[in-house]
Amino acid sequence: MNYAQGKRVRNVLIYALLVLGAIMFLAPFAWMVSTSLKPLNETMSVPMKWIPSHIEWKNYPDAIRGMGPFWTYVRNTFFLCIMTVLGTTFSSALAAYGFSRIDWKGRDKVFVLALATMMIPFPVIMVPLYSLFKALGWIGSFKPLWVPAFFANAFNVFLLRQFFMTIPKDLSEAARIDGCSELRIFFQIIMPLSKSALLVVALFQFMYTWNDFLGPLIYLTEQDQFTLALGLKAFQSQQGGTLWHHLMAASTLVVLPIIVLFFFTQKSFIQGISTTGTKE
Amino acid sequence: MTNREKQNLKIGLLFISPWVIGFCLLNVYPLCASFYYSLCNFSVLSPAVYIGGLNYKDLFTDEIFWKAVSNTFYFSAVSIPVGILTSLSIAILLNFNLRGRGIFRTIFFLPSLVPMISLAVLWLTMLNGQSGMVNLVLHPVLDLLNSLFGTNMRPPNWLQDERFAKLGIILTGLWGVGNAVVIYLAGLQDVPRHLYESADLDGANFWHKTRHITLPMISPVIYFNGIMTLIGALQVFAVPYVMTSGGDGPGRSLLFIATYIYQNAFDYWNMGYACALGLILFLIILSLTVLATRLSEKHIYYAGK
Numbered sequence: 001m002n003y004a005q006g007k008r009v010r011n012v013l014i015y016a017l018l019v020l021g022a023i024m025f026l027a028p029f030a031w032m033v034s035t036s037l038k039p040l041n042e043t044m045s046v047p048m049k050w051i052p053s054h055i056e057w058k059n060y061p062d063a064i065r066g067m068g069p070f071w072t073y074v075r076n077t078f079f080l081c082i083m084t085v086l087g088t089t090f091s092s093a094l095a096a097y098g099f100s101r102i103d104w105k106g107r108d109k110v111f112v113l114a115l116a117t118m119m120i121p122f123p124v125i126m127v128p129l130y131s132l133f134k135a136l137g138w139i140g141s142f143k144p145l146w147v148p149a150f151f152a153n154a155f156n157v158f159l160l161r162q163f164f165m166t167i168p169k170d171l172s173e174a175a176r177i178d179g180c181s182e183l184r185i186f187f188q189i190i191m192p193l194s195k196s197a198l199l200v201v202a203l204f205q206f207m208y209t210w211n212d213f214l215g216p217l218i219y220l221t222e223q224d225q226f227t228l229a230l231g232l233k234a235f236q237s238q239q240g241g242t243l244w245h246h247l248m249a250a251s252t253l254v255v256l257p258i259i260v261l262f263f264f265t266q267k268s269f270i271q272g273i274s275t276t277g278t279k280e
Numbered sequence: 281m282t283n284r285e286k287q288n289l290k291i292g293l294l295f296i297s298p299w300v301i302g303f304c305l306l307n308v309y310p311l312c313a314s315f316y317y318s319l320c321n322f323s324v325l326s327p328a329v330y331i332g333g334l335n336y337k338d339l340f341t342d343e344i345f346w347k348a349v350s351n352t353f354y355f356s357a358v359s360i361p362v363g364i365l366t367s368l369s370i371a372i373l374l375n376f377n378l379r380g381r382g383i384f385r386t387i388f389f390l391p392s393l394v395p396m397i398s399l400a401v402l403w404l405t406m407l408n409g410q411s412g413m414v415n416l417v418l419h420p421v422l423d424l425l426n427s428l429f430g431t432n433m434r435p436p437n438w439l440q441d442e443r444f445a446k447l448g449i450i451l452t453g454l455w456g457v458g459n460a461v462v463i464y465l466a467g468l469q470d471v472p473r474h475l476y477e478s479a480d481l482d483g484a485n486f487w488h489k490t491r492h493i494t495l496p497m498i499s500p501v502i503y504f505n506g507i508m509t510l511i512g513a514l515q516v517f518a519v520p521y522v523m524t525s526g527g528d529g530p531g532r533s534l535l536f537i538a539t540y541i542y543q544n545a546f547d548y549w550n551m552g553y554a555c556a557l558g559l560i561l562f563l564i565i566l567s568l569t570v571l572a573t574r575l576s577e578k579h580i581y582y583a584g585k
Contacts (some may be wrong), residue, residue, distance in 0.1 A: 011376075015378065017373055021373075025387055025388055028413070091298035095295065098299075104285070114299060117303065121514070123542070124314055125310030128309065130324065229396070232397045233522055237525045248401075254398045255393070255394050270385075
């Protein structure tokens with residue numbers, strides 16, 4: 001076997017493995033969508049049918065009705081997503097600027113402290129936070145879920161700081177010599193240059209809020225405040241998990257917006273996640 | 281300190297002030313309060329009453345707590361290595377510069393976008409013992425193995441079976457390794473080409489190159505990602521919580537530390553005890569992180585240093 005042949009065999013082997021893996025990773029999606037379009041009596045049939053005997057579109061409106069105030073869930077989820085995205089992007093950018101573009105004594109030590117907060121597990125601080133928000137009368141409102149976003153999040157600060165450090169120092173220096181204030185440098189030079197990094201932070205936060213479960217579970221008390229995630233959980237436990245076609249339709253509805261968002265912003269997503277792995 | 285330095289310090293602190301306020305109110309205060317509450321009898325509804333170390337004493341004889349600890353350790357000890365191995369293998373395959381690589385990367389990444397709740401609801405049906413997809417696929421495979429080796433293996437009843445419930449959750453989590461795949465792939469692409477070229481000249485094969493170039497070069501990425509996965513795994517909550525409808529699974533096999541903290545805090549309103557449990561979880565996370573750092577120190581290669 002010569003070199004070219006060997007290489008071809010190798011490539012065929014890699015493709016075979018990748019295709020096998022891809023099938024395994026796609027199968028659950030296929031199962032979800034296929035089940036969501038089946039009539040009830042075919043959802044648990046053995047052997048399973050990938051293609052239902054007829055496509056039951058009405059599972060979707062039925063699932064939406066079954067979930068209760070579905071459109072209220074959607075509105076609540078979007079409200080929280082928008083507030084947390086605005087809050088964390090702005091406050092984390094400010095903090096990241098302070099941690100990267102200004103030289104002050106002890107800066108890097110304080111930054112290590114900021115990174116260390118990522119190690120604090122939420123279950124540890126959940127009880128004091130709950131009683132703090134209770135004392136403020138915030139339980140049963142959206143405030144515990146979005147107000148904290150305005151106080152910068154260590155992970156987002158880290159991501160933005162990484163990016164701000166790649167912007168040449170001379171830009172700020174030139175502006176300073178021209179008598180530009182730091183706040184103006186931040187708003188008019190650094191922010192516009194960092195659109196891609198800000199987008200990454202916004203996307204991550206949007207995903208996080210969309211997916212968050214424990215927070216809403218603890219702080220929200222009334223059904224008309226529920227987020228989509230919480231609504232789906234309530235739907236699942238209320239009907240005992242037997243109506244698979246409706247459950248899968250509801251799951252698809254919760255997943256779909258995120259997938260659509262991903263396809264529109266794929267490049268930023270992948271770039272953002274790639275930088276998460278590099279620790280400086 | 282010169283005037284300039286003073287000025288910088290002032291402006292710097294001003295910029296990080298949102299973080300400083302958040303750090304004090306959302307990190308330092310809750311941590312201290314948690315420690316105080318852990319020494320109290322506290323139900324939120326009435327003021328906390330100081331009881332000393334009683335919660336910690338109870339904790340040591342609380343069999344349910346130790347069950348939760350051992351479940352959490354089992355889950356982490358299996359899911360982390362399996363996850364790293366899977367994602368690293370996929371990343372290495374994707375790193376061969378083949379056509380269609382972008383499409384494959386997207387396919388492997390997509391499941392990691394699925395919200396925890398949808399993930400739990402989806403896999404709850406997939407892991408169903410009778411008509412779930414996992415067993416419908418497993419059945420013919422095991423039948424074939426049985427006829428070949430004369431064994432009598434049957435697909436397990438996953439979440440209904442004490443011995444397999446945690447493996448079911450691990451399998452669910454494994455579907456979401458795409459995030460790590462993207463991180464590793466980025467790390468692999470940063471490995472300088474010339475290292476492989478000179479290895480090729482020396483006649484090194486794929487395994488040699490993987491062991492002596494690829495793995496050492498991306499060891500910082502593996503380490504960092506591994507620590508993050510560890511911190512996450514020790515807090516596993518949403519998926520088993522939804523899959524068991526807020527319970528703890530057959531024979532308490534799906535009771536994890538975070539689940540038990542949640543139950544104590546919000547089902548039994550036993551918040552002092554929940555805080556004690558939380559601090560133990562924090563200590564576990566801290567010590568395992570330090571341990572992992574010590575163990576890996578010798579094996580991590582930082583190009584810059």
